[in-house]
Amino acid sequence: MFGRYMGSFHREYGDIMVEAERANGLLTYRRRCGEQTFERILVTKTGEMIINPVEPVNLPKEITNYLQVEFSPMVLEPGTTQTVYLKFPVEIGVFLESAKDIEVLDVFANGSQKYTLYGPQTNGVIARYHRSAVYSEIPSVECFCEGVMELSITNASREWVEVSQVVFDSTDMKIYYNDFVTTTATMNIISANLAETDFVDAPLRPGMVKSVELYAARKIPVINRGYLMEWGFT
Template sequence: MFGRLRLEEEVEVNLGDEKIRVERKDGSFLYVRGEREVEIIGEELNILPAPAKGYGVKLMMIRLDRPVAVSPGKRVEGFLSVPIEVSVRVGDVEIDRFSVGREKYALYGTLESGVIVRYARARLESEAKAVGNVKVLIENSGSSWGLVERIVFPLLNVMYYSREKAFYPLIRVRINKGVDVINTGEPPMKGLEVVGERKEIAFKMRW
């Protein structure tokens, strides 16, 4: 459950394998997640999605369980289930932060010049099915077939969300003498709330 919660009675929220509980105390509320406890003097709580940047990574790599082959001039789009982080705030103050989805990392590139990235495996689906999702648009503007086996995209400080699901910005994958990946910063669909600063950044997949 993402968004703003008005604290009036006890609240319990499940996000993936994590459970948030807010208990009413005399004149205050107690926020509980596992061993994390914070006393809240107030009546408002915000549960917001955040990019899965654990340990300061700047890229996410998604290995496709089913690689996608695209002929010249064709395009395909769909959703991938990916990890996210959750930022729990009162006003502008973050009182808790945790990951939803498997926390895995991988080396992108060579041992000499590669970088550590957030890693996930997923299958392209026609609709968003997980708590954390990314919509990708793959288009082949080249003159020969292209095969996409993994997608590596830069992480921005902007996310979109509905009440039940979180989304990274729309990712465009362009095939033409190589593969360019663009984090558009744009919403993947209509009707979503936004948190963070919108901008666009491009990335050329080298490996």
């Protein structure tokens, strides 16, 4: 389903159907995902349609830029680094691209979305919430619903720390795909309650395709700054 399309096409996987049909001189885009449908008439002669995974913080509406993944507790020795694999939710974006511009046409996803508060009620942040097991190797995932995150955790503090969640600013997220969806991230623990998180702009495997980012398509300036977790990670 992911890829570039010109003119008419039809793709279907489980509860998801995406198509573009030309009839009576008009090109119509249609999408069905579960019980939700979306349709638009497209006026274009040279534009391409791009379908790829996007930052999973857009549904059911744009609430936050933050993504939180909770996982089984891990205890790290001072000065150690451990790479693990987590699962994260996938949303699918549809873009219209011409020689001069790119536009977001549609964003959809299977299932429901959960949100939570990271930090205190007075100045914490709302985050898209996802629960994952911890894997030592790349796990199998449900296609078009979840992706694989490679997370390198470094305990740069002088004490043992327990970690059971990680929070990111999704504006820094770099997503790649082929037969499954991936992202690569880091978590640098500074003290018992402080950690820096960021994404790495690199494919998990050679030959993967980089997704078009929603923030780039929407012309929103983004400075790669990562995120500082100030309220702990348990």
